Amino acid sequence: xxxxxxxxxxxxxxxxxxxxxxxxxxxxxxxxxxxxxxxxxxxxxxxxxxxxxxxxxxxxxxxxxxxxxxxxxxxxxxxxxxxxxxxxxxxxxxxxxxxxxxxxxxxxxxxxxxxxxxxxxxxxxxxxxxxxxxxxxxxxxxxxxxxxxxxxxxxxxxxxxxxxxxxxxxxxxxxxxxxxxxxxxxxxxxxxxxxxxxxxxxxxxxxxxxxxxxxxxxxxxxxxxxxxxxxxxxxxxxxxxxxxxxxxxxxxxxxxxxxxxxxxxxxxxxxx
Numbered sequence: 001x002x003x004x005x006x007x008x009x010x011x012x013x014x015x016x017x018x019x020x021x022x023x024x025x026x027x028x029x030x031x032x033x034x035x036x037x038x039x040x041x042x043x044x045x046x047x048x049x050x051x052x053x054x055x056x057x058x059x060x061x062x063x064x065x066x067x068x069x070x071x072x073x074x075x076x077x078x079x080x081x082x083x084x085x086x087x088x089x090x091x092x093x094x095x096x097x098x099x100x101x102x103x104x105x106x107x108x109x110x111x112x113x114x115x116x117x118x119x120x121x122x123x124x125x126x127x128x129x130x131x132x133x134x135x136x137x138x139x140x141x142x143x144x145x146x147x148x149x150x151x152x153x154x155x156x157x158x159x160x161x162x163x164x165x166x167x168x169x170x171x172x173x174x175x176x177x178x179x180x181x182x183x184x185x186x187x188x189x190x191x192x193x194x195x196x197x198x199x200x201x202x203x204x205x206x207x208x209x210x211x212x213x214x215x216x217x218x219x220x221x222x223x224x225x226x227x228x229x230x231x232x233x234x235x236x237x238x239x240x241x242x243x244x245x246x247x248x249x250x251x252x253x254x255x256x257x258x259x260x261x262x263x264x265x266x267x268x269x270x271x272x
Contacts, residue, residue: 031252035249055227061225069199073140081153099148105144111204117133118209130210130211134211137205162175192262211225214233227247
């Protein structure tokens with residue numbers, strides 16, 4: 001009986017894997033088939049017009065939005081994870097409250113973050129529809145993700161590494177910087193990749209905070225649309241559906257490049 005149950009579970013797991021992988025290949029293939037024929041040099045012009053529907057300003061805005069959001073969220077998330085795993089006492093009620101709040105924030109819909117950003121950053125602080133308001137909103141969105149993944153990555157480092165470092169006379173801070181964090185880099189990078197994926201794919205929150213202006217930003221207080229907002233705007237207008245598919249191809253390529261570079265960096269750091 002136990003052997004039959006084991007075989008059934010194995011078949012179910014294998015079936016789920018095949019279906020998931022098949023859907024992924026279908027999605028990628030569909031995007032490539034629909035978008036590749038419509039890629040052209042006009043889509044990478046410096047200025048957006050209704051004739052060329054250039055995505056280059058949106059690519060620049062996406063890069064700026066990603067860097068700005070990570071610049072805010074990464075230090076806070078990483079330092080919080082270090083405190084929770086290396087300094088806070090086990091069973092600390094304050095730690096439980098922080099984790100509960102992080103899990104709650106991670107489950108809030110993006111549209112709610114967008115409304116908060118609209119009311120607080122755009123209206124109350126007077127930043128207007130800008131890269132600054134959008135980046136600040138996104139940093140709050142990805143903070144729980146970075147914090148939780150970094151915390152789990154640090155907790156996964158064996159205690160024997162810490163004990164060996166202490167035995168050689170290293171202090172607590174030196175052990176964290178030289179031993180714990182390098183060992184946890186692959187897990188931390190996984191969280192960063194997930195955070196970048198959420199930034200690149202976010203639409204609802206940015207429409208309410210960064211705006212939909214299709215131009216190169218002059219400064220952080222300039223309004224601008226990211227690639228995902230650009231694709232949404234083109235598809236919703238109905239006049240540039242082919243260009244929207246081409247934008248999806250570029251988004252897919254950017255995500256693949258980010259994943260590949262992160263894997264290479266993680267491999268080099270781990271070997272080093």
